[in-house]
Amino acid sequence: MLGFIASLIDGVLVGLVYGLAAMGITLIWGVMDVINLTHGTMIVAGMFALYLLTSAFGINPYITLPPVLIGGFLVGVALYYIAVHRMIGQPPLMSFLSTFAVNLVLIGIGTGIWGTVLFNVPVSLPGLTLGRYTFPGVHIVAAILAAVIATGLYLFLRHTRLGKAVRAVANNREAAELVGIPTTQVLAVAFGFGVSLACVSGVLIGTLFPFTLLTGDAYQLKSFIVTVLGGFGNPVGALIGGLALGVLEGAVTPFVPVSWTLVIEFVLFVLVLIAFPNGVFLRRRRAL
Amino acid sequence: MPHIVGRPFFWIIALVIVAFVVAPLIGNDVGLRESLILAAVYIVLASNLNLMLGYTGYVNFGSIVFFGLGGYICVWLVSAHEWPLALSLLAAGVGVSALAFIFGLGILRLRGHFFALATIGIVEAAQAFASNFEPWGGSSGIYLSTEVFAPLGGPRQALWVIYFAMVAAMGLSLYLSYAIKTSKFGLGLLAIGQNEDAAAILGVPTPRYKALVYSASAFLPAVVGGLYFFKSAFIQPTDAFDLNLSTEAMVITMLGGAGTVTGVALGAYLYEELRGYLLTSEMFSNFQLVIAGALLLVIVLFFPSGLMGWLYARFPRLQRVLE
Numbered sequence: 186m187l188g189f190i191a192s193l194i195d196g197v198l199v200g201l202v203y204g205l206a207a208m209g210i211t212l213i214w215g216v217m218d219v220i221n222l223t224h225g226t227m228i229v230a231g232m233f234a235l236y237l238l239t240s241a242f243g244i245n246p247y248i249t250l251p252p253v254l255i256g257g258f259l260v261g262v263a264l265y266y267i268a269v270h271r272m273i274g275q276p277p278l279m280s281f282l283s284t285f286a287v288n289l290v291l292i293g294i295g296t297g298i299w300g301t302v303l304f305n306v307p308v309s310l311p312g313l314t315l316g317r318y319t320f321p322g323v324h325i326v327a328a329i330l331a332a333v334i335a336t337g338l339y340l341f342l343r344h345t346r347l348g349k350a351v352r353a354v355a356n357n358r359e360a361a362e363l364v365g366i367p368t369t370q371v372l373a374v375a376f377g378f379g380v381s382l383a384c385v386s387g388v389l390i391g392t393l394f395p396f397t398l399l400t401g402d403a404y405q406l407k408s409f410i411v412t413v414l415g416g417f418g419n420p421v422g423a424l425i426g427g428l429a430l431g432v433l434e435g436a437v438t439p440f441v442p443v444s445w446t447l448v449i450e451f452v453l454f455v456l457v458l459i460a461f462p463n464g465v466f467l468r469r470r471r472a473l
Numbered sequence: 474m475p476h477i478v479g480r481p482f483f484w485i486i487a488l489v490i491v492a493f494v495v496a497p498l499i500g501n502d503v504g505l506r507e508s509l510i511l512a513a514v515y516i517v518l519a520s521n522l523n524l525m526l527g528y529t530g531y532v533n534f535g536s537i538v539f540f541g542l543g544g545y546i547c548v549w550l551v552s553a554h555e556w557p558l559a560l561s562l563l564a565a566g567v568g569v570s571a572l573a574f575i576f577g578l579g580i581l582r583l584r585g586h587f588f589a590l591a592t593i594g595i596v597e598a599a600q601a602f603a604s605n606f607e608p609w610g611g612s613s614g615i616y617l618s619t620e621v622f623a624p625l626g627g628p629r630q631a632l633w634v635i636y637f638a639m640v641a642a643m644g645l646s647l648y649l650s651y652a653i654k655t656s657k658f659g660l661g662l663l664a665i666g667q668n669e670d671a672a673a674i675l676g677v678p679t680p681r682y683k684a685l686v687y688s689a690s691a692f693l694p695a696v697v698g699g700l701y702f703f704k705s706a707f708i709q710p711t712d713a714f715d716l717n718l719s720t721e722a723m724v725i726t727m728l729g730g731a732g733t734v735t736g737v738a739l740g741a742y743l744y745e746e747l748r749g750y751l752l753t754s755e756m757f758s759n760f761q762l763v764i765a766g767a768l769l770l771v772i773v774l775f776f777p778s779g780l781m782g783w784l785y786a787r788f789p790r791l792q793r794v795l796e
Contacts, residue, residue: 220586271774277585281532282727282773289720289766297760406597409590448601451594455580458587 191318193435198320198328200431202389204424205331206404207411208338209382211423214412216355216375219269220277222284224408225401226291227257227380231387232396233295236304246308246392247330253384261380265373273372295398305395327389334385335424338378342420351375403447410454477652481794482734486651489738490644494637503632508749510636510704513643515741517697518718519725520646520734524653524690526723527732529683530666531585535592536694536722538599541713543569543695544702545603548615551703553608557624562638562699569695574688581683584669596714603710614709621706635704639697646693650734651796653689662686666732717762721748724769730779734796739780 206228213221221227231253238249268287272280310322342348353361354371362368390396390404407430415426430450437449477483493513497506518540525533543565550561580591604612625631653659661682664672673679702708721744729740751761772779785792 220590268770268774276530277589278526278530278532279773279777281586281589282723283770285534285720285723286766286770286773289769290763291766293760293762293764293766296762402597406594409594413587413590442605444601444605448598448605451598454594455591458583458591459579 187316187318189436189439191315191320192439193432195320195324196431196433196435196438197428198324198431199393199434200428201328201331201335201424202386202393202427203404203407203411203430204415204427205335205389206383206386207408207415207423207427208335208420209379209386210405210408211412211415211417212338212382212420213376213379214417215419216351217269217273217372218277219272219280219284219376221376221379221383222281222405223264223288223291223380224383225403225405226288226295227260227383227401228387228390228404228408229295229396229398229401230260230291231257231384232304232306232391232400233299233398234384235388235391236306239306246306246388247326249388250330250385253388254381257381257384258377260384261377262373264380265376269376270369270372292398299398301397301399303395303397306391308392323392327393331386331389334382335420338382338420347371347374351378406447406451406454410450410457413454413457477648477655482651482796483648485735485795486644486647489647490640493640493643497636506632506636508745510639512742512745513639514697514701515721515725515745516643516738517639517646517693518722519729519741520650520737521690521694522722523650523726523731523734523737524662524686526726527730527737528654528659528662528666529686531581531683532589533592533687533690534589534719534723535595535599536690537714537716537719538595539569539573539691539694540698540701540718541599541603541710541715542572543698544708544713545609545615545698546695547699548617548702548708549609551621552615552617558621558703561703562696565699566692566696570688570692573691574684577684577687578680581680581687596716596719600710600714603713610709612710614707614712617703617706619706621703632704635700639700642693642697642700647734647738649689649693650737653686654734654796658682658685663732717765720762720765720769724765724772727769727772727777727779730781733779733781736779736781743780 206224209227210221210224213219234253234256235246235249238244238252239246264287268283269280272283308323310326312319312322313325314320342352350361350366350371351374353364353366354368354375358368361371387404411423411426411430413426414429415422415424433450433453434446437446441449493509497503497509518536521539522533522536525531525536546565546568547558547561550556550564551558556564576595580588580595583591603609609615619628622628622631625634653662661672661677661679664675664677665679665682669679698713702713725740725744726737727740728744729736729738747764748761751764776783778785781795
């Protein structure tokens with residue numbers, strides 16, 4: 186029983202990181218109705234940035250967060266102008282295909298360079314011991330950092346001028362344009378933040394688990410599930426959804442082989458989509 | 474499908490099939506046969522994907538699941554239960570189709586975005602299932618012994634039999650696309666693609682139609698999957714649910730022009746040629762996915778109606794003959 190509770194608590198810690206990853210997808214979705222299919226690859230890009238920076242300069246893994254945050258943002262803005270800008274307001278099919286195409290190019294280049302070998306970034310932190318169970322230090326730090334970054338995003342959207350502009354555009358693009366908000370730039374910024382969140386969560390996940398170039402698919406799927414649980418276009422909901430997914434994973438890991446987890450999560454995903462098309466935890470779709 | 478027999482386009486498809494049958498027979502050209510067999514696989518996958526993507530506008534990232542599951546069912550029946558090939562293929566097609574119908578009734582209640590997300594999940598789930606399912610050999614897959622080719626007259630002759638079966642599946646795919654497009658059912662599907670709410674209000678039974686077309690688009694890919702993996706005498710999860718192949722099917726559909734029958738076949742042929750060139754050139758052979766992705770991006774951004782859209786704009790009269 187105690188083991189089960191420990192597994193649940195660990196699920197909460199990892200779930201916060203999943204929530205952060207899903208915020209990236211849900212922000213873009215909420216603002217421009219585009220589903221970013223490069224999301225998984227951007228998570229992997231974060232992981233690789235972590236690996237390359239730590240192995241090249243021997244720096245502390247957590248120091249890589251600020252450069253990845255900025256780099257991810259710039260990549261996101263570039264992606265917006267390359268693949269997404271022309272698709273705004275078109276049927277979902279088109280933005281799906283364009284981000285999917287970019288994803289192929291990125292994955293193709295990545296496999297050409299690195300192949301699909303397993304990478305691992307060892308981080309040694311003292312764990313927190315409660316009774317017979319030790320919670321890994323990396324899990325705790327990752328959860329705290331995820332919560333801090335998520336709060337940062339929330340404060341940015343609520344209290345800065347740019348953040349308010351993002352929300353305005355999400356709410357009603359034409360009206361925002363009418364009151365003088367440069368919507369194209371704001372959309373680019375929002376996309377940049379979405380990608381940047383994916384990269385940063387990639388760094389955090391990279392400190393927790395080993396990864397390959399193709400790991401991103403699984404985390405992308407997890408992000409979708411989290412988004413579905415938490416309600417679309419709702420960053421706070423994403424965090425709650427992440428916690429729910431983490432708890433679920435914590436609850437099933439003692440009983441089910443790891444390789445089945447994804448199947449279970451996917452079944453849950455479809456069931457939730459059919460039963461609660463507007464999200465489970467925050468039913469009403471709010472504009473950010 | 475009786476309403477299409479005898480129309481000009483019917484004979485055009487027949488001509489293509491005859492060309493596929495005759496071309497490699499002249500001079501017993503095995504190399505040509507191998508490249509045409511791949512073109513046939515592309516045409517089957519792309520034209521069945523087109524039933525969803527082109528007609529109803531639903532993005533199905535999981536079309537490869539039909540191919541992979543069909544392959545698994547067929548290879549498994551042949552190896553573990555010693556069923557004859559024809560029966561195994563039929564079982565694969567019917568089984569996967571039925572599965573798609575049942576599953577489709579559920580997930581096709583999801584619209585647009587959500588359906589596409591669910592299909593991404595299906596690929597992951599199918600792969601995870603195949604890697605964990607013991608009777609299918611888990612992640613190491615199933616191997617066939619060469620004895621399975623004996624009923625078809627030995628390995629050499631079996632390859633020809635498989636080729637003709639593949640061409641037959643290709644022809645059926647094209648006729649199926651054509652027949653559906655020109656039927657009332659197809660009209661309903663195209664209406665769903667234009668505006669699903671309006672179609673529902675005008676009396677198109679949208680959930681049933683979508684599930685039906687999803688299921689119809691599963692049959693031939695499953696059969697071809699069976700043939701394909703029977704031919705290679707080996708199947709494992711990463712090959713069966715290969716992202717490349719499902720991507721290529723999508724590139725082909727968009728390249729030729731989504732929603733057209735001719736375009737998809739043309740796109741498949743062109744893509745096969747391009748791929749042959751890329752594989753032999755030293756510089757690009759490792760970057761096939763990159764080229765496919767870049768091609769898709771350019772088409773989506775600048776030529777969303779594909780090759781046929783361009784042709785129709787140049788020669789509007791073609792629309793009367795081609796579909």
